Amino acid sequence: MGSVAEFVDLRREVERLRAENARLARLLELRGQDTTAAPEQLSAPVEPPGLVTMASPAQDKLALFADRFRARADVYAVRWENARTGAAGWMPAVSGGWRKGMDRRGATYLPRTAEVVAAHLVGDVFMGLYPLMAGNTCHFVVADFDGPTAMLDALAYVKAARASAVPAALEISQSGRGAHVWVFFTGAVPAATGRAVGTVLLREAMVLRGSMDLRSYDRLFPHQDVLPEGGFGNLIAAPLQGRRARTD
Structure with a gap:
């Protein structure tokens, strides 16, 4: 059983999240629409590391992230940006970095390690x-929404998932104009x-949303x-990147 202090901290976090939910509802101009929170989902893992809070050790937080966002561990992608031209994109991480004229077949791809995950979370x-x-398996599926009605449609998608007892998490893009539902x-x-x-939930969301x-x-x-x-399939940007999370 957790201590009284831990219980108080959790209560504070619940209140903070409720206030944030109310703030987002106001920003999205959802007045007159149902913004009542869905029944709570029990998503804390029963295996180690168990329940993870802000006070948990860093290794437990990394373990939770790895458990939620399971993807290929033998390769990962990194985002590049050219400050001069404004161009940006993604490339697989390779030993020594990509060089002009480099043959992909001879590249040594870097594995996604705990150190890489930690560097992502702190923003490096x-x-x-x-x-x-x-x-041909996966551990998650993500629905991508973009455009003027992205947040309303993403919220309907989350509601459809929770109505079917499907664990889902909403991620708002840095621009605030798009969203991912994991x-x-x-x-x-x-x-x-x-x-x-994912497709069935989309249809259910369309029914809930109406328009x-x-x-x-x-x-x-x-x-x-x-x-x-010979390929890796399509990539998706990992959530909670440290630098972007601080500027949202």
């Missing part, structure tokens, strides 16, 4: 995840099954049911 790197695993599975599932779940159409919905991650030969 911006990590991309490859969700499509060997054997749906997590307890273990590896065929990518085709995961994407089918929702496909204009804000962009795509699902992973994009494919089958890993392309």
Whole structure:
């Protein structure tokens, strides 16, 4: 059983989240619409590290992140930006970095380690995840929304997921004009099954939303049911990047 201090801290965090929910509702001009929170989801892992709070050791927080965002560990992507031209993009992380004229077939890809995850969370790197695993499986599926109605449609998607007791987490983009909804599975599932779940939830969200159409919905991650030969599949930016989280 946790201490009284831990209980008080959790109560404070609940109140903070409720205040933040009210603030977002005002920003999104949801007056007159149902913004009542859905029933609480029990998402704390029963296996180590167990319940993780702000006061938990760093290694427990890293373990929780790795447990939630399971993707390929043999390769990850990094985001690059050219300050002079304003160009930006993603590339697989390789030993020594990419060089002009470098042959991809001879590249040594770097694994996604706990140190890489830690660097992402503190903001030293911006990590991309490859969700499509060997054997054409995945541990999560993500619905991507963008455009003027992105937040309303994403909230409807979360509500549809929770109505079916499907764990889902809403991630707001740095610009505030888009959102990702992450749906997590307890273990590896065929990518085709995961994407089918994502598609069903989209249809349920359209029913809940009423006026929702496909204009804000962009795509699902992973994009494919089958890993392309010699490829990694599509990537998705990992959430909670330290520098971006501080500037949101």
